Amino acid sequence: MFRESDLSNLHKLLRQPALQALRQWQQALEADGRSLPVLDSIQTQQCIKTFAASRFVSQQFTDNPSLGLQLLAGDELTVVRDQQRYYELVQQLCKMLESEEELSLTLRRFRQRTMCRIIWRDINRLVVMQETVAELSYLAQACVDVALDWHYQRMCKDIGTPIGRDSGIPQKMVVLGMGKLGAWELNLSSDIDLIFTFPENGQTEGGRRSLANSDFFIRLGQRLIKTLDEVTAEGFVFRVDMRLRPYGQSGALALSFGALEEYCIEQGREWERYAMIKARVIAGDIKAGEQLQQLLKPFVYRRYIDFSAFDSLREMKTMINREVSRRQLYDDVKLGAGGIREIEFIVQAFQLIRGGRESQLQERRLLIVLQQLVEQECLPIKVVAELSAAYVFLRNVEHAIQGLDDKQTQALPANELDRLRIAMIMGFADWQCFYTELSMHRDNVTTHFADVITPVEEESDQPDMSTWHELWSDEGGPELGEKILANNNFENPAESYRQLVGLRESKKIISLQREGRQRLDLFMPIILVEISKKKQPSVLLSRLLPLVESVQRRTAYLVLLLENVAAREQLLILFEASPWIASQLTKQPVLLDELVNTDTLYAVPERATLQQDLRQQVLRLEWDDLEGHMEALRYFRAAHVLRIAASEVTGRMPLMKVSDYLTLLAEAILEHVVELCWQNLTAKHGRPIRVEGVACDKDFLVVGYGKLGGIELGYGSDLDLVFIHNGNPGEATDGAKPIAGQMFFNRLGQRIIHVLSTATVSGKLYEVDMRLRPSGNSGLLVTSLAAFIQYQHKDAWTWEHQALVRARAVAGDGYLAEQFAIERNQLLALERNRQQLSDAVKIMRQKMADNLLPAAAQGVKSPIFHLKQGSGGIVDIEFMVQYMVLAWAHKYPSLTTYSDNIRILEMMEQCQLLDSELVQGLMAAYKAYRSLAHRLSLQQQPNEISADEFVRERSVVRKVWDQFFDESS
Numbered sequence: 001m002f003r004e005s006d007l008s009n010l011h012k013l014l015r016q017p018a019l020q021a022l023r024q025w026q027q028a029l030e031a032d033g034r035s036l037p038v039l040d041s042i043q044t045q046q047c048i049k050t051f052a053a054s055r056f057v058s059q060q061f062t063d064n065p066s067l068g069l070q071l072l073a074g075d076e077l078t079v080v081r082d083q084q085r086y087y088e089l090v091q092q093l094c095k096m097l098e099s100e101e102e103l104s105l106t107l108r109r110f111r112q113r114t115m116c117r118i119i120w121r122d123i124n125r126l127v128v129m130q131e132t133v134a135e136l137s138y139l140a141q142a143c144v145d146v147a148l149d150w151h152y153q154r155m156c157k158d159i160g161t162p163i164g165r166d167s168g169i170p171q172k173m174v175v176l177g178m179g180k181l182g183a184w185e186l187n188l189s190s191d192i193d194l195i196f197t198f199p200e201n202g203q204t205e206g207g208r209r210s211l212a213n214s215d216f217f218i219r220l221g222q223r224l225i226k227t228l229d230e231v232t233a234e235g236f237v238f239r240v241d242m243r244l245r246p247y248g249q250s251g252a253l254a255l256s257f258g259a260l261e262e263y264c265i266e267q268g269r270e271w272e273r274y275a276m277i278k279a280r281v282i283a284g285d286i287k288a289g290e291q292l293q294q295l296l297k298p299f300v301y302r303r304y305i306d307f308s309a310f311d312s313l314r315e316m317k318t319m320i321n322r323e324v325s326r327r328q329l330y331d332d333v334k335l336g337a338g339g340i341r342e343i344e345f346i347v348q349a350f351q352l353i354r355g356g357r358e359s360q361l362q363e364r365r366l367l368i369v370l371q372q373l374v375e376q377e378c379l380p381i382k383v384v385a386e387l388s389a390a391y392v393f394l395r396n397v398e399h400a401i402q403g404l405d406d407k408q409t410q411a412l413p414a415n416e417l418d419r420l421r422i423a424m425i426m427g428f429a430d431w432q433c434f435y436t437e438l439s440m441h442r443d444n445v446t447t448h449f450a451d452v453i454t455p456v457e458e459e460s461d462q463p464d465m466s467t468w469h470e471l472w473s474d475e476g477g478p479e480l481g482e483k484i485l486a487n488n489n490f491e492n493p494a495e496s497y498r499q500l501v502g503l504r505e506s507k508k509i510i511s512l513q514r515e516g517r518q519r520l521d522l523f524m525p526i527i528l529v530e531i532s533k534k535k536q537p538s539v540l541l542s543r544l545l546p547l548v549e550s551v552q553r554r555t556a557y558l559v560l561l562l563e564n565v566a567a568r569e570q571l572l573i574l575f576e577a578s579p580w581i582a583s584q585l586t587k588q589p590v591l592l593d594e595l596v597n598t599d600t601l602y603a604v605p606e607r608a609t610l611q612q613d614l615r616q617q618v619l620r621l622e623w624d625d626l627e628g629h630m631e632a633l634r635y636f637r638a639a640h641v642l643r644i645a646a647s648e649v650t651g652r653m654p655l656m657k658v659s660d661y662l663t664l665l666a667e668a669i670l671e672h673v674v675e676l677c678w679q680n681l682t683a684k685h686g687r688p689i690r691v692e693g694v695a696c697d698k699d700f701l702v703v704g705y706g707k708l709g710g711i712e713l714g715y716g717s718d719l720d721l722v723f724i725h726n727g728n729p730g731e732a733t734d735g736a737k738p739i740a741g742q743m744f745f746n747r748l749g750q751r752i753i754h755v756l757s758t759a760t761v762s763g764k765l766y767e768v769d770m771r772l773r774p775s776g777n778s779g780l781l782v783t784s785l786a787a788f789i790q791y792q793h794k795d796a797w798t799w800e801h802q803a804l805v806r807a808r809a810v811a812g813d814g815y816l817a818e819q820f821a822i823e824r825n826q827l828l829a830l831e832r833n834r835q836q837l838s839d840a841v842k843i844m845r846q847k848m849a850d851n852l853l854p855a856a857a858q859g860v861k862s863p864i865f866h867l868k869q870g871s872g873g874i875v876d877i878e879f880m881v882q883y884m885v886l887a888w889a890h891k892y893p894s895l896t897t898y899s900d901n902i903r904i905l906e907m908m909e910q911c912q913l914l915d916s917e918l919v920q921g922l923m924a925a926y927k928a929y930r931s932l933a934h935r936l937s938l939q940q941q942p943n944e945i946s947a948d949e950f951v952r953e954r955s956v957v958r959k960v961w962d963q964f965f966d967e968s969s
Helices: 012-031 041-053 055-063 065-073 083-094 100-123 129-159 213-229 257-267 270-276 286-300 309-326 340-354 366-375 381-405 416-425 431-452 465-473 477-487 493-504 514-531 537-550 556-563 565-577 579-587 589-595 607-617 626-649 655-685 741-757 785-794 798-805 814-828 834-852 874-888 901-910 916-938 951-967
Strands: 161-164 174-177 192-198 202-205 254-256 280-284 700-705 719-725 782-784 808-812 864-866 944-946
Touching: 012 041, 012 055, 012 065, 012 416, 041 055, 041 100, 041 381, 041 416, 055 065, 055 100, 055 381, 065 100, 083 100, 083 129, 100 129, 100 213, 100 381, 129 174, 129 192, 129 213, 129 280, 129 381, 161 213, 174 286, 192 213, 192 257, 202 213, 213 254, 254 257, 257 286, 270 286, 270 340, 280 286, 340 366, 340 381, 340 431, 366 381, 381 416, 381 431, 416 431, 465 477, 465 493, 465 514, 477 493, 493 537, 514 537, 514 556, 514 565, 537 565, 537 579, 556 565, 556 589, 565 579, 565 589, 565 626, 579 589, 579 626, 579 916, 589 626, 607 626, 607 655, 626 655, 626 741, 626 916, 655 700, 655 741, 655 808, 655 916, 700 741, 700 814, 719 741, 719 785, 741 782, 782 785, 785 798, 785 814, 798 814, 798 834, 798 874, 808 814, 834 874, 834 951, 874 901, 874 916, 874 951, 901 916, 916 951
Parallel strands: 192 254, 719 782
Antiparallel strands: 161 202, 174 192, 174 280, 700 719, 700 808, 864 944
């Protein structure tokens, strides 16, 4: 049937081997009383290409002539199979089998047929690489799962069912698929790496004699391995590798969850963390296995940024390089330079380092993680595109090599015919064209690998490093130490030397383990050199040493700074600029990760990006995981506040933008906290009911007062909040555990305050002040909008209406926010007796000055001016703005539009209530005061300056003050 003319598309050297293989299949069919099938032109070309490319497939067709007929007769070569379909096929074949021999034979024959199918589809590019590796993984998982269940059922009948000692329930094995199997990335001739485990120790029941659960599962594992791995006349199902289990080949074949967890925590090594990234439950008790993986997650993904992973990956790569050299594997597309393993190392380095913080990186499939590295701004898009293209190309080459003979090798062939086969499968006319493309991809990988996983620079090459090592080790005593510091720009060498000695001789440092001490001894001379180049090295050193002391038990942070010169540079820039930033990083060293990427460090996102960033942070958290959300929110806030502060101290962001972003950040957090607490409570009690009888759809509002309401938050600002609802206080909620509506909203408010203000290991989100709610601390925590309005009309003091000027909805229900805004504007626009208003405002201002103005700043001739409370300061401007809104909004409703002082002042100018020069003077003074207050905050200084400063600004403020309140008298 096949003619030489059909092979004209093949390279001339491949035509004769292909035609010979096809004729051998034809002869085998004829000997079996069959004939070649009738094929269309497409099938003919696919058949020729497959026989030319794969000796394995042609040999299978010859040994089992009907196999080829069956594959070509149906749709097996064209349809896609998912995991469920593979399971159904294997289950159907094995469910009636009685003996291990039958099981072994059936699985092997199914595997051979399926491999022919997969290789055919791969060679002819009927599928992309990702589908090929997925189907290979589905095949392996189905074979493991069905074979495990087959043996388990028979062992339970023969020797009893294993029962958990504590739970008293039957136990099943859990099989973890490691490596490429765990990531759905098996190659054509791959081993499968497995770990066997089980939930609890205990004894079997129902057999002739009791057996320990561990013994039962070890025997079960042995039988499973034999079924899959044993080489018979029919070959094998999958080669099984158990060396990744605890203690390797010397360890027990199966361990309980508790023993496995204990091993990982106490003895687990870095390469085992690396292996566990791809671990996945593939067979047995899936639900229990998922619980196990949650237990092991802290071992794999550290909560802090762990740059120490680079050291381990370098060691692993060095070992691989030695093996490549010893075995001459330079043309190995997996282990050689620029090979598959280097791409895996790049990806998994970022997973180990950042996966604990960036849950999106906790993904097994390499190509998906690569895309996440772009989204997380870990790698540029061009680098990821090149690595992705290289990975697909190299995996296709790997399959082409392995498809030749179904052999576990990634080495490029040496003989001419096999090289032509590889080139043909990969779509190239000849070997040279193919090899040029291959070399391009490998060169790209080598370059990017060197950029990511490079050795730490040998700082000792610097001519003066020996001096700094001598200083840190204190070899020359105080005289030499102080001399070195004095000669290198330290303005207070004696104090700096004392601080260095204090750190080095502290109990914490002395008790460091060897690895931690080595890291510290490497880090300190390097950082001392860099500090010496700054303006005030002694001041900078005093700010840095507390950070070093705070990370002495987690020296992975030192590795981060050793590995990343840019991060070290940013650290010193920020520590030099602000002791406040230094204290924040010392309290939360996890924020050091933010220094790695200056693009994100100095780029504060807009509202939508900020909200999306927060959603990504909590993406994998369940709503009932309150603690998880609280920790995620605290890191999220701290990271973004650091970015804002870094942008401010380096002059990249003006004052008004700083306050805007601090306010946006608070609003984004409040929105999430409201949603979190609402979901938490409604899951338990159901939804409260509105007055009209329908269930509330999050009819809850957070109103921000003060700096939050006025869009003027500072770094340490409290949140002045009022909670409002739109439910029926007396109506019960509609859930399984109903409570009264008012109780529901009170609990909601309490939970919101708890999430915001509870101190965790990461600190507090915000201090919360609820005293501005109706009736203050004696009032309800949450009031209805109707009750709030009634209070404001009938019982509120003038100062409460002043506060309302700076109030606005910041989180919660949109409709309720609109209603609040309408009612607020109407309240502010009520006509008031101006004399009474003036008297009340002046009385309140005097009370504030009496209680809050520091004694040193009191008096006309005081040498100190307090930016906030001093005469002519911030509070005077705020009170004047509030007075003008309350006094004139009935005539000029536009005065109620905004809640921030600057825009209200602009409206006053538009309404011609104050001339332009005075408005500009007030705005300039207000901005100058607040800008300096921000800077003083970052320098951890009080809001007190010399009375000689801001003389003109204070004069303008006092002039307007006198004008306002004289006019009202």
